[in-house]
Ligand code: ADP
């Protein structure tokens with residue numbers, strides 16, 4: 001399919017945000033006073049009043065109906081990691097057989113979707129099934145428009161009758177608040193009087209694979225789990241690096257054009273697109289925004305990537321590891337902090353004050369990453385990511401921070417009191433003799449670090465491609481807020497601020513620089529070095545999740561009012577259960593495919609080779625080759641049979657385990673290894689069975705044809 005979009009007729013500037021009830025649109029549709037009041041609600045300066053909500057709802061409805069909407073939905077982020085919607089039409093009967101289109105402030109502010117089937121981890125007893133959604137006025141409403149119709153979507157938070165957060169949005173918003181509070185204390189202590197708020201900004205780079213729909217439909221594993229549970233690599237993989245940044249093929253280019261078109265309409269600023277390292281792997285990056293908006297946008301990006309692919313006869317795979325043997329997909333979570341008056345706090349500035357501030361903030365982040373490494377690691381713990389972190393073909397799961405030589409040298413100098421020799425490049429005078437100079441260009445690159453400083457932001461690269469970015473950012477914000485609060489305690493007390501900054505940096509960095517590593521994070525030496533530094537290397541989801549309910553984490557979350565103990569515990573149980581369910585499905589698909597698709601094909605092809613061999617022998621020809629191959633395949637079919645049997649039994653055993661942690665462990669320790677063994681047999685057989693007789697689309701087709 002070709003893209004039909006004509007940007008000469010409809011310029012991007014007109015198209016962008018046409019389906020988004022943005023502040024620009026609200027300014028047009030709302031009375032001035034209402035708009036102003038809404039802005040102060042967005043800024044957290046006051047609560048939304050019902051009278052304002054009524055006016056906004058009315059404008060929103062008129063705007064949406066003008067664009068063809070018949071329904072609205074509160075759009076929320078349950079703990080499944082996906083988004084949820086329950087559509088309500090605007091109609092209200094007039095009593096005489098006609099209807100009006102109505103939408104009140106009350107309906108805008110609060111919904112009661114029930115939604116009792118979503119996981120709540122015990123936060124909702126069944127007798128108390130009520131769940132509510134509340135409008136997040138800081139994330140714009142938008143229209144979902146497709147050939148089936150138009151729906152007004154209102155970003156909301158989802159919570160229980162007793163106020164427990166049932167979603168990923170509420171803790172995220174709370175974490176943004178706590179980071180704001182603590183960062184503002186630092187700014188005030190440093191004498192900043194102009195900033196009113198500190199926000200966190202996020203730009204997530206999204207990786208995905210595309211496969212042709214015809215092949216996808218022939219693979220139950222792709223259809224049901226989003227990844228191939230079998231499949232052997234063809235002679236060529238990604239080793240030539242000819243796909244990365246390569247020219248985008250026309251079918252994919254047409255797809256990307258339509259994808260951008262859809263995203264731009266709803267106000268998602270899709271900016272960058274390119275071919276990724278693995279064949280048929282791609283990436284999309286938007287322009288960064290406030291964290292909660294970035295979280296909402298990223299959910300829309302994932303949904304739209306999938307939807308538009310189908311229109312183009314393809315399927316998009318968001319799974320972290322759809323194919324063995326080539327790279328998996330991640331989501332690089334670019335993260336920074338900025339003031340409401342536009343200062344990026346992670347950008348080294350042009351004067352001594354801003355440089356001191358910069359060093360202080362990045363030191364706080366290093367400390368936070370070191371102290372809460374396990375929590376950050378757990379924020380990327382999902383079944384799919386177990387293939388990307390610490391597994392066979394994957395980099396280690398050690399959290400470390402990359403700074404580049406120059407920044408490290410500067411921080412080391414503060415700790416060790418040694419003169420640092422600026423390694424090339426210019427330096428900026430800090431003007432304060434007690435603080436060092438700062439080089440102008442500190443944007444060294446390192447592609448192997450899980451937490452890399454990239455000049456004016458950090459890039460957290462462990463996040464999985466299918467994940468909501470809400471949780472990683474919630475933990476990150478909270479961890480950094482905690483360290484900032486301690487720094488603020490020290491700074492607020494001090495008379496000589498510059499000396500205090502220096503002290504704070506020295507004490508903190510000397511304790512936590514062990515987490516800084518500039519070398520090759522994918523190397524074996526790093527694994528050993530990290531062990532010497534006592535840095536944790538948690539390879540599996542089941543081992544990464546328990547930190548969530550450990551004392552230190554719960555205290556952290558409670559202190560900053562991000563999550564209560566009950567909320568943390570509920571998430572722990574939900575994530576464990578989600579892990580078990582996913583492995584259960586993947587293993588189940590494997591068993592089914594092995595029994596009904598692979599085994600019959602292998603056995604039958606072995607049989608046909610055996611018949612060939614006897615036919616050859618009958619005419620006195622050499623039959624040794626056919627015989628050998630038949631025997632080998634018969635052996636493999638036996639292996640496949642036995643391994644399937646073993647896997648099936650392990651699966652039944654795991655299903656019987658009651659305790660959530662024990663069950664997840666059973667899947668990880670007993671089921672997953674057997675999946676690998678079954679796969680080895682099947683992949684070996686695939687290499688020996690005649691191409692036409694192999695019953696599944698191959699990696700060659702899935703990875704190299706589009
Ligand atoms: P690179 O990874 O090479 O630095 P970009 O500069 O294009 O690539 O940035 C990648 C992502 O980082 C984009 O989504 C971009 O919007 C985002 N980004 C840039 N600056 C910031 C910032 N200050 N805060 C959060 N994200 C940012």
Ligand code: MG
Nearest residue numbers: 205332334459
């Ligand atoms: Mg990047």
